[in-house]
Structure formats: structure tokens, C-alpha cells
Amino acid sequence: MDIQSCVKIVSEWDIVAARQTGRDIAKTMGFSSVDQARIATAISELARNIYLYAEKGSVCIDQLIAPDQKGLKVTASDEGPGISDIRRVMEDGYSSSGGLGAGLPGVKRLMDDFAIESEVGKGTEIIAIKWLR
Template sequence: MIRSDLDIVIARTMARDVAKTLGFGAIDQARIATAVSELARNIFLYAGTGNVSVREIEKGTRKGIEIVCEDQGPGIPNIDLVMQDGYSTSRGMGMGLPGAKRLMDEFLIRSQENVGTTITCRKWRN
């Protein structure tokens, strides 16, 4: 459950630990942890609370990690807009969602205004 800055750190550490256990190298562990940190921070900033789950996935002979970030916040009215580099509603650098997408292999956003947002991202082990 994401409710504070400390929860963001916990989610980041959990994702890195799972990635390490699954055999990801140090660089991919850092990429995964950074993406989770960005996504968890968005939950905290825009929805107040939400959940981050991390699990192992398999597709044929490929193994990887899946991160699902869910909230019941205000939703994202224009996903295309928030996925543009430099766009920010919090006066940040605007690298959060586009940056997280670049760090992962797969990235899917589902959002509905006044219902919430779910972001599912995956990284496959080489």
C-alpha cells in the first residue's frame, strides 16, 4: 500500500529484491527499481493511496517480472498527453511515466476519470 514517501522506498526495494531473486543483472535491477519508484510516486502525488504488486511471469521459455500499480484516484483524462516527454502537472521534469515506460519492455496504462488508474509493466530477463 502506497501512502507515504517511505512506502515508495519500500516498493522500490521490494521490486529490486524480486528482480535480483529472478536473476536480473544489476543494471536491469536498477531500471526496474527506478520505474517502480516513479510509478509509486505518481500514486502518492495524484491519488493519495494505491497498491504496487510485483510478481514473476513466464511466457514460453521467457521469464520476467511484472509490476502492477493501481489506484482509485482521479484518473488520467488524456493518456497521450501525459506520455509526452516534458509534460508535468506537478512542476516536475515530466519524466515519470515516459521515463518508466522506457525503462521497461512492456507498459500499459488503463485509466478512467474518477475511477482510477492501473499501470502494468513488464521486464523480460535476457
């Protein structure tokens, strides 16, 4: 049974809601508490980016269930300004908001698969997957 849950990101409280939804789904799927924390942290970072840079968007969490493996897919999408230099935002330590710069490289490290597509003036979509071990 596939379950998808989407949280619209328009306020800071939505970041918390997205994070908790992801943790709950991960727990239900049988992820370890460490992986639940990794997933929740990645979702929090993605949702915060939507809130800070795009003002609105959504974080959708899907269960991926195949005969040989299960995973949790996080899709963060927005219609914000887009990212003009993806390579630069993927550098450790880069921050456009004065934050720690763990951002997207941190999300990539926390998850198993990571893909980003962005078009300036149209928005960004990031897909991150954590596989159940």
C-alpha cells in the same frame, strides 16, 4: 513458483519499500544490476505518482515464469482521480507537478512492455513488464 508481493502506497516511505521489494525480487530472479536499477526506478516513479496524485493505491510485483521466458511484472493501481488525457501524460517533458516530466514516458522506456488504463473519477492501472534476457 509464482511470487507476488504488493506494497500499499499511502506514505513516502511506501515508495522506498516498493522500490526495494522490486529490486530484491529482480535480483532473486537473476536480472543484471543495470536491469535491477531500471526496474527499481520504474517502480519508484509509479509509486510516487500514486502518492502524489491518488493519495493511495498499491504496487504489486509478480514473477512471470513460462517455459521459454521469465519476467517481472509491475502493476500500479489506484482509485484516484484518473488521467483525462493519457496521450498528453505520455509526452516527454509533460509534468503536472512541476517535476522533470520523465514520469510515465520514462517508465515506458525503462521497461519492455507498458500498458495504461485510466478512467476519470475511478482510477488508473499501469502494467509494466521487464523480461529477463
